[in-house]
Amino acid sequence: MLVVTSLNDPTADVVISELHDRGVPVVRFDSGDFPASLSAEAEITQDGLRGRLTTPSRTADLANVRALYYRRPTGFAFPHLDEQDARFAVSQARYGLGGVIASLPDCLYVNHPHYIGDAEFKPSGLTAAVKAGFKVPLTLITSDPDAARAFIERNGPVIYKPLSNPVYLVDDVSSVVKIAEVTTADIDDQVAGTAHLFQKLVPKTADVRVTVIGRHTFCVWIDSGLLDWRVDYSRLRYTLVPTPPDIELALHEYLDHFGLLFGAFDFAVDAEGRWWFLECNPSGLWYWLESETGLPMCAALADLLERKP
Structure with missing residues (x-):
């Protein structure tokens, strides 16, 4: 299993720990480490793609990667080159190594980097939300x-x-x-x-964070009194609530539209109880909610990566 993220990513840390406890071999790397401490070798033949990725401590056989957890890797950088050569090197790394990572045979992506890129465009997300049936400001x-x-x-x-x-x-x-x-x-x-x-502006009475991991939905009501609850986590109060059936259907329709298996959805709830879609982050944080509420989100993600039902 591959985990692609930056060195400082506590969310990835807990997932890797869970997979390690299950005896699942994991190779973690940051694409930004290429080529200094990450090397790649990939052949494309009539039989498909094969090769390996090598870090200072581990090697991944590309043909045997069953799942890839793509979080928040840093960008490619070549500070030792002049501006023009660095620009060329970055483009080759992006389309070379990036293309290999995005083309693994029989691999489950959570989420696929190309699909993450599509979903991160806010106009695309808002129009997809309307199509899925959400109320959108x-x-x-x-x-x-x-x-x-x-x-x-x-x-x-x-x-x-x-x-x-x-x-x-x-x-x-x-x-x-x-x-x-x-x-x-x-x-x-x-x-x-x-x-x-x-x-x-939605005249909200509360916020809701809904984290979808595969077919599992974890719904948390957030009281804060803040325009944006993310500016002060110390003021947040959490309540577990069921996901309304119409919202549940729209969540999966939205993710299916982009080909995503994970999404962190934010909603504002008005005085009439209507849920207004604000955004979906395909690489959003979630583990702090498990710590606060006890929701088994890490286990659900590990199950998904292991392809357990």
């Missing part, structure tokens, strides 16, 4: 300041969300762009500099 994606102001005037209150959230370093401390309510006074010509996502 009215959303605008634009680089036009006038369009943004008009949307806020018609639909306020409105929040701003980053379409993606790369890490910023502020005084050498990692930071991200936060979700925040915006008014027309906040919109200026800088909006024209790139794409932005504006969304009608």
